[in-house]
Amino acid sequence: MAYDLNELHLHIHWVLDKPTAPGWTDKRNNIGAHTLYWIHEGKGTFHTEQTYPVEGGMLAYMPPGLAMSMESDGRFPLRMTMILFDCAAVGYDKEWTCVAPVGRLELPFLRSFGLESSMRLSGQFRDIYRCWVPGAQGGALLALIHELHATSDNGAAVRDSAASKMDMVKDYLETSYYSEFTIGQLADRFGISVSYLRKMFLQHVGMSPKHYHNHIRNEHAKHYLMYSDLPVKEIAKACGYLEEYHFSKSFKKLNGLPPSKFRETHRLDFN
Secondary structure (H helix, E strand, O other), X not given: OOOOHHHEEEEEEEEEEEEOOOOOEEEEEOOOOEEEEEEEEXXXXXXXXXXXXXXXXEEEEEOXXXXXXXXXXXXXXXXXXXXXXXXEEEEEOOOEEEEEEOOOOOOOOEEEOOHHHHHHHXXXXXXXXXXXXXXXXXXHHHHHHHHHHHOXXXXXXXXXXXXXXXXXXXXXXXXXXXXXOOHHHHHHHHOOOHHHHHHHHXXXXXXXXXXXXXXXXXXXXXHHHHHOOOOHHHHXXXXXXXXXXXXXXXXXXXXXXXXXXXXXXXXXXXX
């Protein structure tokens, strides 16, 4: 059906940040919900009636009723944020009119973005993932959908400044918080000197790349403890810690409480 963007209302069912394993496969069959897949990094294949190669910087939109299978590359596995949501148009003319479910948004199934747009969208999807809690409405997602309808990417040229590369490192740390790397490896990966990268982080972020990496891990760990039933051992693994002991020690140092006590104190019940 046709719809007015200003009349759209959303309800988010689930937001998932998913790092996949090499060769990972999955099948999706949307019965009554819309889904957005933002690919932060990696390579893979999406299969519907056709086969689509996908990689970082791409957005896939699944309307209700579409079946799809996914496969991750054996060397460069996908890392994605998935948002599952309902969408309806609610009219208003001096009083509220009928609620009309939207069967399909006017978005392409697959869309590729240039570097600057990709960095911005990665941040928006990451913020939605961090801030969403069960029962919350989709205000940030609605703003994102407005942007996707209103703008088109024209393959913006890659920015070459060192400050731009610092932003790329920051984005990489935020989307790869579960991985281990040294500041030297980060500098080499993005073609910037170690000293300048450290200087830029201290100037713009207020902490070193290593401390920022630990900060991002800690924020994810707190969300897992507050909003999931995963055992502490599994949370440690999801956040990139090799041992539960090391995770617990680091978590207590940053938060003043061990993980189990933090969960007991801060757990939010939405039942």
